[in-house]
Amino acid sequence: MSVSPPNLFQFAMDNTNDEFANPSDLTVLLNAIGSAGKFISSEINRAALRDIFGSAGSANVTGDDQQKLDVIGDNVVAEALLSTGLVCAMSSEENAGLIDCGDAAVTGEYCVVYDPVDGSSNIDVAAPIGTIFGIYRRLSEGVPAGDVDILRPGNEMLVAGYVLYGSSTIFCYTSGDGVHFFTLDPTLGDYLITEENVRSHGSSHVYSANEGNSGKWHDPDLNWVEHVKSEGYSGRYIGALVADFHRNLMKGGIYAYPGDKSSPDGKLRLLFECAPLAFIAEQAGGAASNGKTAIRNIEPTQLHHRTPMYIGNADEVALLEGFHSRA
Numbered sequence: 001m002s003v004s005p006p007n008l009f010q011f012a013m014d015n016t017n018d019e020f021a022n023p024s025d026l027t028v029l030l031n032a033i034g035s036a037g038k039f040i041s042s043e044i045n046r047a048a049l050r051d052i053f054g055s056a057g058s059a060n061v062t063g064d065d066q067q068k069l070d071v072i073g074d075n076v077v078a079e080a081l082l083s084t085g086l087v088c089a090m091s092s093e094e095n096a097g098l099i100d101c102g103d104a105a106v107t108g109e110y111c112v113v114y115d116p117v118d119g120s121s122n123i124d125v126a127a128p129i130g131t132i133f134g135i136y137r138r139l140s141e142g143v144p145a146g147d148v149d150i151l152r153p154g155n156e157m158l159v160a161g162y163v164l165y166g167s168s169t170i171f172c173y174t175s176g177d178g179v180h181f182f183t184l185d186p187t188l189g190d191y192l193i194t195e196e197n198v199r200s201h202g203s204s205h206v207y208s209a210n211e212g213n214s215g216k217w218h219d220p221d222l223n224w225v226e227h228v229k230s231e232g233y234s235g236r237y238i239g240a241l242v243a244d245f246h247r248n249l250m251k252g253g254i255y256a257y258p259g260d261k262s263s264p265d266g267k268l269r270l271l272f273e274c275a276p277l278a279f280i281a282e283q284a285g286g287a288a289s290n291g292k293t294a295i296r297n298i299e300p301t302q303l304h305h306r307t308p309m310y311i312g313n314a315d316e317v318a319l320l321e322g323f324h325s326r327a
């Protein structure tokens with residue numbers, strides 16, 4: 001009889017570190033997000049059957065049309081985290097301000113930033129989407145946690161991860177000691193480890209960018225994209241950051257979402273999308289930059305702070321930065 005590989009719960013228990021208030025906290029937090037991920041995965045698989053495709057008829061704080069699954073996912077992740085009693089502050093892409101954490105706002109030790117359903121324009125076409133999260137240890141003491149606990153650069157993050165809802169459901173996380181992949185076994189309802197200490201794939205001459213926007217790009221990005229095309233790079237763009245990032249992590253490549261003439265800060269959110277993935281990229285030996293500065297060193301000035309981002313293989317990010325430094 002074969003023995004099952006470790007599940008997320010066992011692995012996190014065995015791989016906690018002294019950055020956490022209690023040894024079990026990492027397990028409890030990852031388990032909460034993993035449970036939310038199972039629920040979202042099951043909702044996605046049955047979305048057409050349950051009439052939860054399409055728009056919720058509302059817009060989020062940055063004006064994006066909210067999909068029904070954005071709203072469902074946001075509530076599911078928040079409720080799962082609140083149920084731990086460990087979270088004092090939460091902020092998500094779908095909320096203008098901090099999410100109310102009740103009594104735990106004073107007693108909880110951790111702050112969580114998340115994007116519940118990233119790439120939501122993919123929902124209606126059954127293409128991959130993802131959940132992204134980052135966890136900080138609180139700074140304030142004895143008062144309800146506030147912006148000071150959340151508005152922090154990615155280099156202060158304790159844990160970052162994502163759940164990719166693709167042809168299989170993958171849970172990925174780092175707590176500063178390597179990057180680990182778990183795959184949801186739907187028959188067991190459990191995430192089982194499938195890759196420990198993932199390393200960023202070497203350069204494979206792949207770039208992922210919405211080149212349809214290039215008419216608005218600035219010269220460094222135009223020069224870079226002409227260069228990589230002249231070198232014979234392939235383009236691969238799914239339009240869901242988690243999926244593009246995951247593919248490039250495994251197969252090699254760079255994802256680019258530049259600032260442009262109409263959106264100088266690009267589209268992506270520093271706290272909910274960029275900083276967590278930057279932590280994972282660096283832990284795997286890759287890199288993430290806004291063209292000049294490492295993403296993890298950028299101080300957010302507001303919850304919905306946006307930034308250009310280039311992320312993936314370290315050599316490819318350095319090549320891109322060269323075009324920006326010569327500008």
Ligand code: AHM
Nearest residue numbers: 064118119120121210239240241242
């Ligand atoms: P979202 O959080 O509203 O889904 O926006 C983020 C998504 C990323 O997942 C993806 O890479 C990008 O937006 C795609 O944008 P575009 O359609 O402009 O190429």
Ligand code: MG
Nearest residue numbers: 115118119273
């Ligand atoms: Mg998003």
